[in-house]
Amino acid sequence: MSDRVLVTGGSGFVGAHCVLALLNAGYQVRTTIRSPQRAADVRSQLAAGGIDDAGDRLEFAVADLLDDAGWADAVADCRFVLHVASPFPMTEPKDPDELVRPAREGALRVLRASRDAGVERVVLTSSFAAIGYGHAPTRQPFTEVDWTELDSGRPISAYVRSKTLAEHAAWDFIAKEGGDLQLATVNPVGILGPVLGPDYSSSVELVKLVKEGRLPRLPDVYFGVVDVRDVAGLHLLAMTKPEAAGERFLATAGDALGAPELALIIRGHLGSPAGDRVQTRLMPSWVLKAVAPFSRRVRGSLPDIGVYRNGSSAKARTLLGWRPRSREEAVIATVDSLPPRLK
Secondary structure, eight states, X not given: OOOEEEEEOTTSHHHHHHHHHHHHTTOEEEEEESSGGGHHHHHHHHHHTTOSOOGGGEEEEEOOTTOOTTHHHHHTTOSEEEEOOOOOOSSOOSSTHXXXXXXXXXXXXXXXXXXXXXXXXXXXXXXXXXXSSSSOOOSSOBOTTOOOOTTSSSOOOHHHHHHHHHHHHHHHHHHHHOTTOEEEEEEESXXXXXXXXXXXXXXXXXXXXXHTTOOSSBOOOEEOEEEHXXXXXXHHHHHHOGGGTTOEEEEOSSSOEEHHHHHHHHHHHHOTTGGGGOOOOBXXXXXXXXXXXXXXXXXXXXGGTTOOXXXXXXXXXXXXXXXXOOHHHHHHHHHHHSOOOOO
């Protein structure tokens, strides 16, 4: 079998960086897109990342997470699969199944097709969302042994639920029906880093809003940070290292950042006058609670207000030799890659 790698969701923020990393490492790459028109989006992002023409080393396959059609062709003759595709909206959906179904059913479709095609290993892009939620407040860092507790009675967003259920389903499939197929998961915290196109994470959206001075006050939130290039690099390590089979890897560059700390990094990097519009003061919690009934985005963020969640990447560093960039580097790379604000 060739060293062809399938990347699902190659037009997304993480998916495009995974395709870029694989091409730079010399692999043949096939990536799934939901329609043929999205191929131009992938090529545009690769060009922004330094690859103007991948030639015949890049192929496309049309497939949807909620449809069986196309997946057998997508995985055919692939040695490895990076299953990156999963919905991640900026706001909380009215129906959690809008996220849960494609995340869980999509993971199972990819795993089933991979097993049937004789794929060696699938690396599933999971999330810290499947690790650090639903627990009592703690200052201790979460690790890969932890799982989000969906039935704890604490508020759980649809996205957190979708990633947790999808990863549980993936490991259950491997245990019961996986045959010789190997699985590893990468569980990133908030993903920042160079923006290659219009699709990016909600963490990048926060950096954008802070950079542009569009937040008069900051939410009292804490979040881990990791550079998207290092997330892609960890996918490649989890794909190729023998010791990665059957393991989860939490990806974070360090301790969780508070929003004011993030703003200070951005302000310091921009300098004056551009940085003068960056606000560093916190918004009172009562204001957020008052606004919540009128904003789905604010309402969805309330469970995270004032909650400190931290993760440890010691396992990835020790077992796989992963060496991520610093939090500051990830923030600055994000700021520098964002286009100027349109007046």
